[in-house]
Amino acid sequence: MTDKQPAFGIGTTYRTRGKSPRECMVTDVLRTYDAFGNLISIRYVAVHKIAGQMVAERDVVETTIRMGLMQEVPFIGVPMIVGENTYTANVLGEEHEHA
Numbered sequence: 001m002t003d004k005q006p007a008f009g010i011g012t013t014y015r016t017r018g019k020s021p022r023e024c025m026v027t028d029v030l031r032t033y034d035a036f037g038n039l040i041s042i043r044y045v046a047v048h049k050i051a052g053q054m055v056a057e058r059d060v061v062e063t064t065i066r067m068g069l070m071q072e073v074p075f076i077g078v079p080m081i082v083g084e085n086t087y088t089a090n091v092l093g094e095e096h097e098h099a
Contacts, residue, residue, distance in 0.1 A: 006042050007062050014046075014068030022048040026065065027056070 012026040028045035044060040 004039055004042065006044075008044065008065050012065065012069075014065050016048075016064070016068060022050075024048045024057075024060075024068070026060075030058070 006029045008026055008029075010026055010028065014024055014026075015021045016024060024046040025048075026044050026046050030043045030045060032040040032043070034040050042062065043058070044062070044065065045056055045058050046060045046065075047054050047056045049055070
């Protein structure tokens with residue numbers, strides 16, 4: 001039996017990528033075992049809101065959550081939020097803090 005543990009716990013929140021990112025929260029961890037009791041895969045169940053309804057995704061992989069937790073690389077002139085501060089990168093890649 002494999003001792004691999006889930007990388008993320010229930011309650012972890014992350015943002016999806018794409019044109020319309022969503023705030024998601026992990027609500028369950030699904031483990032798949034073979035006939036010999038070996039852990040084959042770990043998947044996550046995550047929920048998000050669409051039109052006031054809670055929708056669950058049952059096949060979220062670790063990479064999706066990891067990418068949603070990563071700090072986005074700022075593009076020139078695009079605000080980047082770090083904690084409570086907002087930064088904008090200029091042409092030289094320097095960051096300027098906004099109030």
